[in-house]
Amino acid sequence: MRRNAFRFLGAAAVIAATAVVSTPASANTYMVGSCGSGYSVQEAFPLSSDTAPATGSGVIFLYYNSSTGKNCAILRRDVDFVASGGMGITLRVSDGQVATDASSNYRSYAGPVYLYGRGHCVSVDAWVRGYWKDSAYLSHTDTGGIAWSHCG
Template sequence: MTVSRVLVRAAMVTALGAVFAAPALPASAASPESVCGSGYRIIDRMTDSPWGTYYLLYNGSNGHNCVVAMKDRGAGSSTFTEARIQVAGSSTIHRDSGQYKSYAGPVRVYANNKCVQWGGRFSDYTGQTFQTLSGWEHCS
């Protein structure tokens, strides 16, 4: 776990202490691979417990990364969900966000031999939002 993940998670744990979330519903039948499409495979994941999991996938045939934010808690009800990725050297943050029932994404970007920062945000049923971002990683 990188230092940036630890700092973001520490802030989330503090915020989570005051929140009581609705019970989790069954997750969507979608998988990160089916959301990103043919040729993508999972290369990393970050759990934003208990809200959901961010997946980073890579397609070796076209050099693209893909990020999906899959909800755990609150799946089946519309809450703010975001998947995001940024390529080192670019100021553009590519994202998909909105009121989703099961996942946000796919967010695809060409990042062959470039570091990426990826993750996103989940909100609970009260509207409180929790963010997790990686450090700059997966540079090759």
């Protein structure tokens, strides 16, 4: 339980740090979740499990480029979580567009996925399947999502 509390705090720190950084990301800042030039962070959301909210196994990042009207989503895995069963992310726009990037071979990140969404709401769903390095291979799937939001 204590480990989950620390992971929750770690995920909260990632979210806070990401929200503070509002300058457009570049390809050189890949490790902080860059979708490319002109994108700014709209939201960051930690994955959760059936037994623990905000496990920290991964964080969904949603970005927006106001110049192009495109949304971008990425899922990043925590360094202490082994994604043995892969990862996936799905971005949806309220006009019916869907973009998915998922594979059982992904180990560090899923995405980026891009969709044009100016004037529409977006939602994001993601998952990572694996285990914590110190958990004796107790495999599970953590999921999460950002409900319809960022409309306009």
